[in-house]
Amino acid sequence: MRRAAFPTPPPKRLRDASLWFFHAEDGREDGAVVEEVVITDAKVQAEVRAMASGAWGVVCTTPAAMELQLPAVPLPWVEEILPPVQGKVHILTNHPCILELDTVAASISAIRLPGSVVATTRNFKVSRSQDLGLFLVHAKGSLLSVWHHRIGSNGARDWVQVAIGFLCASRATVGRMFRCLRLMTTRSLCSWGSRQVRDSCAWM
Secondary structure, eight states: OOOOOOEEEOOOOOOOOOOEEEOOOTSSSOOOOOOOEETTTTEEEEEEEEEEETEEEEEOSSSSSSOOOOOOOSSEEEEOOOOOOOOOOOOESSSEEEEETTTTTEEEEEEEEEHHHHHSSOOOOEETTTTTTEEEEEEEEEEEEEEEEEOOOOOEEEEEEEEEOOOOGGOOOOOHHHHHHHHTTOOGGGOOOOOHHHHHHHHH
16 A cells, blocks of 8 residues: 655745644645744744645745734744634733734734633643634643633623533643543533533543
8 A cells, every 4th residue: 555645844934933843634735734923022923834735835925024012032933833723723822812814815813712721821832723713721720621712692702611620730731631631522512511521530
């Protein structure tokens, strides 16, 4: 059986950018994605490229460095960039917010974190479901909370706490939270309560 040929990540196009490379889920060359992000002070620039027919093509480039109203930090940096889902790329930095790149509009906006997350530690993980949108799992000691960023009753997008549970303090690690989050985002959260969250995560 012929092995899939993984493409080589292309060189950076943005100066001083953080570059993240994602293989296609089926292992083929086509569908691989490269994301570049540059963040300096309150300015952000990003570019997304994808492999198609054996060549890298630009999906989205933001117009120069976009200035956002971000809280000041001594030295801004990119911590993690998630793969694109339904035209949205989410970027985690050391700012107390999540940056959302809209590849269709070529624009970047800031999503503030839930208040309890900002006020405590950064012991959290973020994931995006294909159907349900953006989720955040946060641990504070043995307390595990799950948040969903969705449209509220007032028509505006905001974080809604959808589940809460308790873990042993020694198990409330970022890696285990992420596995719990991936498990939950593959199902409908409508039927999930604190008991199910606790039981689903306890064995991890």
